[in-house]
Amino acid sequence: MNVLVTGGAGYIGSVVVEELVRARHSAIVLDDLSSGHRDAVPPLAYLVKGSIGDPESLGQAFQAKSIDCVIHLAAKSGVAESMARPDLYEQVNVTQGTFLLDTMRAHGVTDLVFSSSAAVYDPSAPMPLTESSPLRPSNPYGETKLRFERILEERAATGGIRYVALRYFNVAGASIDRGEDHRGETHLIPLLLDAARGAREPVPIYGSDYPTRDGTAIRDYIHVVDVAEAHVRAIRYLADGGENRALNLGAGQGVSVREVIAAVETVTGRRVPTVPAPRRQGDPPALIASSDAARRVLGWSPQFEGLNVILETAWGWRVRHPEGYKE
Numbered sequence: 001m002n003v004l005v006t007g008g009a010g011y012i013g014s015v016v017v018e019e020l021v022r023a024r025h026s027a028i029v030l031d032d033l034s035s036g037h038r039d040a041v042p043p044l045a046y047l048v049k050g051s052i053g054d055p056e057s058l059g060q061a062f063q064a065k066s067i068d069c070v071i072h073l074a075a076k077s078g079v080a081e082s083m084a085r086p087d088l089y090e091q092v093n094v095t096q097g098t099f100l101l102d103t104m105r106a107h108g109v110t111d112l113v114f115s116s117s118a119a120v121y122d123p124s125a126p127m128p129l130t131e132s133s134p135l136r137p138s139n140p141y142g143e144t145k146l147r148f149e150r151i152l153e154e155r156a157a158t159g160g161i162r163y164v165a166l167r168y169f170n171v172a173g174a175s176i177d178r179g180e181d182h183r184g185e186t187h188l189i190p191l192l193l194d195a196a197r198g199a200r201e202p203v204p205i206y207g208s209d210y211p212t213r214d215g216t217a218i219r220d221y222i223h224v225v226d227v228a229e230a231h232v233r234a235i236r237y238l239a240d241g242g243e244n245r246a247l248n249l250g251a252g253q254g255v256s257v258r259e260v261i262a263a264v265e266t267v268t269g270r271r272v273p274t275v276p277a278p279r280r281q282g283d284p285p286a287l288i289a290s291s292d293a294a295r296r297v298l299g300w301s302p303q304f305e306g307l308n309v310i311l312e313t314a315w316g317w318r319v320r321h322p323e324g325y326k327e
C-alpha cells in the first residue's frame, strides 16, 4: 500500500515508517519538522516538508503517489504546554486535523489510522482502562484528541471515512536506528537517561503525594516498535473491511515514577539525580491499559515485554546518539 504518514519525522512516526517499509509498504511522510527531524525519516520514505494545515503541502503529499491510506500522527502533544496554550492545541490537533480529513475526501482516500491517547479517559475510572471506560480528559491535550475522535465517528457514520483510533499509553524505547529526541523534552524516560549520563540537571519528580503505592504517578509503558507494528496491522485491518473503532495500546502494567528511576539505575549502572517537585496540573495519578481488544482485533501483542527491555533499547540509542539527530 502507499501510506501517507503525517508526523513521520517524529519519535513514534519515524518508527512507524520503519515498520511500514519493513512490511514492503511505501511511505510518504508529511511533517513540518516543528518537533521532528529530517534525519529520523527512513531513507526509503519520501519526505514532504510542510504542515497538515497547508493546502499546498498536503496537495504535494497526496500527489506524490496514489495514496491508499493515511496514518495521522502529526500533533502537538505536551500536556503542560496544552494547559498554557489551549488555542494552539485546538488549532493543530482539531482544526488542521479536520483539514487533513477534508483533503483526504477530495482525493477519494477513506482509510485513516489516528494517534489518539490514554489522555481521553476519565482518570478516576477503575484501572485497567478498556475502550468502554468513561471518557473525560483532564487536560486540553486530551480534549483535542477526544474531539478529533468524535469528528472521525461523525464522518464514519455518513460513510465518508473508515478509521482506527489507536489510544497509546506511554510510548518509550527505541529501535536500532531511531529513538526519542525532543528539544525541551518532557517525557520521563529520556530525561532520566540524560540525567544518568550527567547531561542534564536533576530530574523533577512531579508529585510524591498521589494515592499510589509509593506516592508517585503510575503509567503504563509500551515499546515504540510494538506501537509501530500495531499501525501496520491496523492499515491491513481497514483494507480487509474492519470496523471503525478505538483500540488501546499499552503493556497492561502500571509502573510508578520511583520504580522507573530504580530500573534506570539498574539498566545504566549509574545513579540518577532527581529533585522533588509539586504535582503538575492535569497529570492524573494512574493510567493503565487493557489492550485485550487490540490483541483480539489486530492479533497484536507486545514483543518487547518489561520495563527493563524498553529502557535497554532507549539507553542503547542514546549512548549511540548522545546529541540526538544531527538535523
Ligand SMILES: NC(=O)c1ccc[n+]([C@@H]2O[C@H](COP(=O)([O-])OP(=O)(O)OC[C@H]3O[C@@H](n4cnc5c(N)ncnc54)[C@H](O)[C@@H]3O)[C@@H](O)[C@H]2O)c1
Binding pocket: 006, 007, 008, 009, 010, 011, 012, 013, 030, 031, 032, 033, 034, 035, 036, 037, 050, 051, 052, 053, 072, 073, 074, 075, 076, 077, 092, 096, 115, 116, 117, 118, 167, 168, 169, 170, 171, 172, 182
Ligand atoms: N509519545 C507518547 O507517549 C504518546 C502517547 C499518546 C499519544 N501520542 C501521540 O502520538 C503522536 C506522535 O507523538 P510523538 O511522541 O512521536 O511526538 P513528536 O513530536 O515526536 O512527533 C510529532 C510529529 O508531528 C510533526 N508535526 C507537528 N505539527 C505538525 C503539523 N501541523 N504539520 C505537520 N507535521 C507536524 C512534528 O514535527 C513531529 O515530527 C502524537 O499525535 C501524540 O499526540 C504520543
